[in-house]
Amino acid sequence: MNWTPAAAPDGTDDREEDAALGPRAGAAAATAAHHHEVLMTITATVRLTERPRYSRTLPRAAKSARGARTLVRTALTAWGLDGIAGDGELVVTELVANTVEHARGHHVRVTLTRVGPGRVRIAVVDLSRTRPVRRAAGDDEVRGRGLALVEALTVSWGTDSKRWGKVVWGELAAGVVCR
Structure with a gap:
């Protein structure tokens, strides 16, 4: 499958996001130790523009939720946003769980982007074009509360459609109580 970059609706170049499930291009890799001496590669991209x-x-x-939580904690700690790491871990867990349950393909891409002072966007990229739908779960149901949780923990959340799939995201802001 070929991954073709495209400009985002806001005019920015989202080449990495569009190529998220394809080969990595131009990012610097940093390796961090993980529990039980398993190594994990995290790609950190910082460009002046x-x-x-x-x-x-x-x-x-499902087991990928753990790696996604580690990524969230690593990024938020590096940015001095430890105070929202717990909420970030819950948000990414729910977004990954939705992707595991409803998407297609063999891989997902998790990204964290610093969108402003004290503000971060957590996104999960997959190959399904089906948009997630927040629903009200009944008292006896064990599933169906994930997007309600994402909505409660974030200042905003949404879905960006792509030709090849979608990006589901939520934004957290330090010092903002969303519940």
Whole structure:
């Protein structure tokens, strides 16, 4: 499959996001130790013309939520935003769980982008064009609360459609209580 870059609706070049599930291009890789001496590669992209970003491609599997949480904690700690790391871990867990349950393909891409002072966007990229729908789960249902949780923890969330799939994201802001 070929991944063709495209300009984002706001005019910025989102080449890495559009190529998220394809080969990596031009990003510097940093390796961090993970629990039980397993190594994890985290891609950190910082360019003078772009916002700081961390990203990681993971298998589309439930076990990937752990790696996604590690990425979130690593990025938020590096940016001095430890205070929102717990909420960030919950948000990325729910977004990855939705992708595992409803998307297609073998991999997902998790990105964290510093969008302003004290503000970060957590996004999960997948190959499904089906947009997630927030629903009200019944009291006896064990599923169906993920997007309600994302909505409660973030200052905003949404879905950006792409030719090849979608990006589901939520933004967190330090010092803002969303609940």
